Amino acid sequence: MAMINIKIEGISYQVEEGLTILEAAKKCGYEIPSLCAFNHGECNRGSCRVCLVEATGARGLVAACVYPVAEGMEIKISSPAATAARRHSVELLLSNHNMNCQQCDKNGKCELLHVAYVTGAREGAFQGVHSETHLDTVAPGLVRDTSKCILCGRCIERCKNAHGLGILGFENRGFNTFVSPAENRSFADSPCIQCGQCVNVCHTGALMEHSEIDKIDAAFAAGKTVIAQAAPAVRAALGEEFGFPIGTPVTGKMVAAMRRLGFTRVYDVNFGADLTIMEEGTELLGRLTNGGTLPMITSCSPGWINYAEYNYGDLLPHLSSCKSPHQMQGAIIKSYWAEQNGIDPKDIFVVSVMPCTAKKFEKEREQEKVNGIPDVDAVITTRELARMIKRGGILFDRLPDEDWDQDIMGDYTGAGVIFGVTGGVMEAALRTVYFKLTGKESEPIEFKAVRGHDAGIREASIDINGTTVNVAIASGMKSAKVLLDEIREGKSKYQFIEIMGCPGGCINGGGQPYVRECFLPNESDDIMDTYKEKRAQALYSEDERQTLRQSHNNPQIVELYEKFLGEPNSHKAHELLHTSYAAREGFNEI
Amino acid sequence: MAKLNAAAAAKIEEICDRYTDEKTPLMMILSDIQNEYGYIPLEVQELVSKKTGISVAEIYGVVTFYSFFSLEPKGKFVIGCCLGTACYVKGAQQVIDKFSELLNIKPGQTSEDGLFTLDALRCIGACGIAPAVSINGKVYPKVEVGQVAGIIDSYRKEAAV
Numbered sequence: 001m002a003m004i005n006i007k008i009e010g011i012s013y014q015v016e017e018g019l020t021i022l023e024a025a026k027k028c029g030y031e032i033p034s035l036c037a038f039n040h041g042e043c044n045r046g047s048c049r050v051c052l053v054e055a056t057g058a059r060g061l062v063a064a065c066v067y068p069v070a071e072g073m074e075i076k077i078s079s080p081a082a083t084a085a086r087r088h089s090v091e092l093l094l095s096n097h098n099m100n101c102q103q104c105d106k107n108g109k110c111e112l113l114h115v116a117y118v119t120g121a122r123e124g125a126f127q128g129v130h131s132e133t134h135l136d137t138v139a140p141g142l143v144r145d146t147s148k149c150i151l152c153g154r155c156i157e158r159c160k161n162a163h164g165l166g167i168l169g170f171e172n173r174g175f176n177t178f179v180s181p182a183e184n185r186s187f188a189d190s191p192c193i194q195c196g197q198c199v200n201v202c203h204t205g206a207l208m209e210h211s212e213i214d215k216i217d218a219a220f221a222a223g224k225t226v227i228a229q230a231a232p233a234v235r236a237a238l239g240e241e242f243g244f245p246i247g248t249p250v251t252g253k254m255v256a257a258m259r260r261l262g263f264t265r266v267y268d269v270n271f272g273a274d275l276t277i278m279e280e281g282t283e284l285l286g287r288l289t290n291g292g293t294l295p296m297i298t299s300c301s302p303g304w305i306n307y308a309e310y311n312y313g314d315l316l317p318h319l320s321s322c323k324s325p326h327q328m329q330g331a332i333i334k335s336y337w338a339e340q341n342g343i344d345p346k347d348i349f350v351v352s353v354m355p356c357t358a359k360k361f362e363k364e365r366e367q368e369k370v371n372g373i374p375d376v377d378a379v380i381t382t383r384e385l386a387r388m389i390k391r392g393g394i395l396f397d398r399l400p401d402e403d404w405d406q407d408i409m410g411d412y413t414g415a416g417v418i419f420g421v422t423g424g425v426m427e428a429a430l431r432t433v434y435f436k437l438t439g440k441e442s443e444p445i446e447f448k449a450v451r452g453h454d455a456g457i458r459e460a461s462i463d464i465n466g467t468t469v470n471v472a473i474a475s476g477m478k479s480a481k482v483l484l485d486e487i488r489e490g491k492s493k494y495q496f497i498e499i500m501g502c503p504g505g506c507i508n509g510g511g512q513p514y515v516r517e518c519f520l521p522n523e524s525d526d527i528m529d530t531y532k533e534k535r536a537q538a539l540y541s542e543d544e545r546q547t548l549r550q551s552h553n554n555p556q557i558v559e560l561y562e563k564f565l566g567e568p569n570s571h572k573a574h575e576l577l578h579t580s581y582a583a584r585e586g587f588n589e590i
Numbered sequence: 591m592a593k594l595n596a597a598a599a600a601k602i603e604e605i606c607d608r609y610t611d612e613k614t615p616l617m618m619i620l621s622d623i624q625n626e627y628g629y630i631p632l633e634v635q636e637l638v639s640k641k642t643g644i645s646v647a648e649i650y651g652v653v654t655f656y657s658f659f660s661l662e663p664k665g666k667f668v669i670g671c672c673l674g675t676a677c678y679v680k681g682a683q684q685v686i687d688k689f690s691e692l693l694n695i696k697p698g699q700t701s702e703d704g705l706f707t708l709d710a711l712r713c714i715g716a717c718g719i720a721p722a723v724s725i726n727g728k729v730y731p732k733v734e735v736g737q738v739a740g741i742i743d744s745y746r747k748e749a750a751v
Contacts, residue, residue: 156647160645165645166644166645166646166647166648167645167647168647169645169646169647169648169650169651170651170655171647171650171651171654172654172655173654173655180647181647182632182635182646182647182649182650183632183650586636587632587633587636587646
């Protein structure tokens with residue numbers, strides 16, 4: 001790459017040709033305040049007009065995020081004109097912004113407020129009418145409040161990049177513009193998979209998860225037996241909310257915090273993950289040996305399930321009939337655990353802590369109930385758990401490391417832990433399938449060929465006792481679509497496919513802590529590129545620390561089958577642990 | 591979602607196929623559909639999305655951005671009153687108000703008999719003959735308020751034939 005000479009504030013620098021002023025300045029040690037520019041140009045509309053600077057050769061001030069550097073360019077960031085222009089841009093954004101910050105769930109993580117502080121923008125500098133507010137609180141997973149939206153377009157780009165979907169778009173024109181699914185529909189009435197990736201990139205409170213903290217408060221107030229269970233990916237990211245470096249596993253402190261929040265039991269969904277492997281592995285073996293529908297596709301990710309039901313109704317027989325791990329575990333809590341403890345299932349309230357917003361939708365499905373009783377009553381995100389911990393005045397970093405409750409479903413294996421990262425369910429299943437087919441454990445235990453931490457497709461051929469099993473892994477619906485179209489065209493060479501809704505899997509789920517450089521001063525410059533890998537590593541290291549690393553070796557799982565379920569895929573297991581799917585219209589009649 | 595009948599679906603697909611070599615075909619496709627059917631409802635947008643790979647939200651955004659496109663069926667005669675700067679200073683507001691009064695509809699609406707739709711347009715590039723009114727492609731130059739009733743009558747007669 002050719003280098004060119006530029007000056008910033010009169011000081012000479014050499015930078016790569018082709019960079020924008022914003023990127024070049026960053027390399028020279030300047031953070032120009034900006035809003036809409038995001039993640040190496042993933043969103044680069046130059047729409048917010050915050051990053052204005054002076055540059056020689058340009059007419060007037062230029063938006064640094066879209067204006068390229070040129071040989072001999074002199075850039076001024078701190079000139080009076082540029083400083084005032086940036087402040088005015090933010091003041092104009094604030095003039096049409098719903099400033100009820102104290103009620104806003106993005107409070108503390110709001111980039112608009114951050115930039116307002118940095119630029120010195122004042123609320124009320126410009127006064128006038130506000131554009132009409134559109135509020136969508138209908139969908140179980142997501143909330144859209146256009147009174148907070150600054151029309152940057154990040155959410156639109158993320159939905160396209162991650163999933164090839166583009167559920168959101170700009171509607172109408174000029175002052176009446178707002179971001180919305182077509183026809184200003186609710187997320188619930190559009191083919192949105194409620195994955196929450198748009199929430200993860202939204203600057204402000206315009207896109208949020210649908211909070212269920214109130215439901216938990218009400219359950220405690222009603223004297224219910226409130227049981228919490230947390231997904232593997234939560235422990236890999238919760239620490240970020242309390243200042244721990246990205247990639248710090250905080251399992252012990254998380255358990256301690258949840259106990260202090262008053263939950264009767266604190267369980268690891270890893271037990272449910274082990275249970276899923278027993279059921280799903282058996283299902284796969286059955287399909288392989290009895291000529292069932294292949295390839296079989298995993299069913300743990302509710303965002304993926306939504307996508308399949310909206311777009312690939314003809315391929316639903318390929319999906320494993322297994323419920324996702326937290327739903328399985330909820331069903332066991334409300335049957336086996338309830339029976340053992342002599343509690344009426346109706347008095348039990350199961351809270352799942354998930355890295356996911358689509359799980360909020362999943363738990364509402366009719367197919368996720370047993371005799372009319374939902375397996376899970378409330379789903380909160382990693383972020384919501386952090387909010388509850390803060391609300392409870394719990395000093396997270398001072399907590400001791402505590403262990404999960406051990407009765408009935410406390411044991412878990414390393415196979416369950418890695419569910420939280422793309423390729424993890426596949427690897428966990430292979431460990432057990434290998435044992436079932438050969439009668440011995442795989443050596444080495446790991447199937448590293450299926451590992452990764454990013455979107456895109458990975459494939460591997462695994463030799464088990466002379467039989468070759470072809471597997472593929474995809475995360476993000478854009479990648480998944482490639483594999484699905486192959487199946488539709490009869491060209492798929494795989495027997496088993498893992499699909500996760502979010503790029504990188506649950507560690508990058510729509511309910512995980514926001515990763516924003518401006519709020520992470522102690523992380524490295526490339527954190528936007530490395531955070532998924534770091535979170536994934538937190539889970540792989542926990543797997544390595546476990547003495548039990550295959551689901552079928554979990555003694556409490558063995559006991560559960562002996563005492564309660566019988567065999568994997570038994571009648572009782574089907575009643576409690578399996579589900580069904582149905583094709584759905586994307587834009588339903590409203 | 592209401593389903594398109596087979597003939598309409600085939601026609602929409604044919605329109606999409608006209609522009610497969612274009613880099614950015616959306617505007618042309620939507621223009622042709624608007625001209626063919628007089629409006630572009632969501633189910634049509636879904637089909638265009640399937641054919642082109644452009645998301646429904648983006649298509650919907652384009653349809654709601656340009657006043658030329660319509661989500662609702664338009665009348666047999668679409669009266670477009672230019673309210674661009676030149677037409678406006680030459681009295682276009684009074685002209686559109688007169689149409690509005692005589693047809694008893696607001697700009698953007700369609701008369702109950704389905705004959706007339708009244709649209710307020712931004713500059714149509716006919717500033718030299720301001721104020722200009724365009725009806726189904728025919729442009730009326732230097733329209734005065736007094737002519738409005740006559741213009742409407744001529745189309746009523748045309749419809750009655």
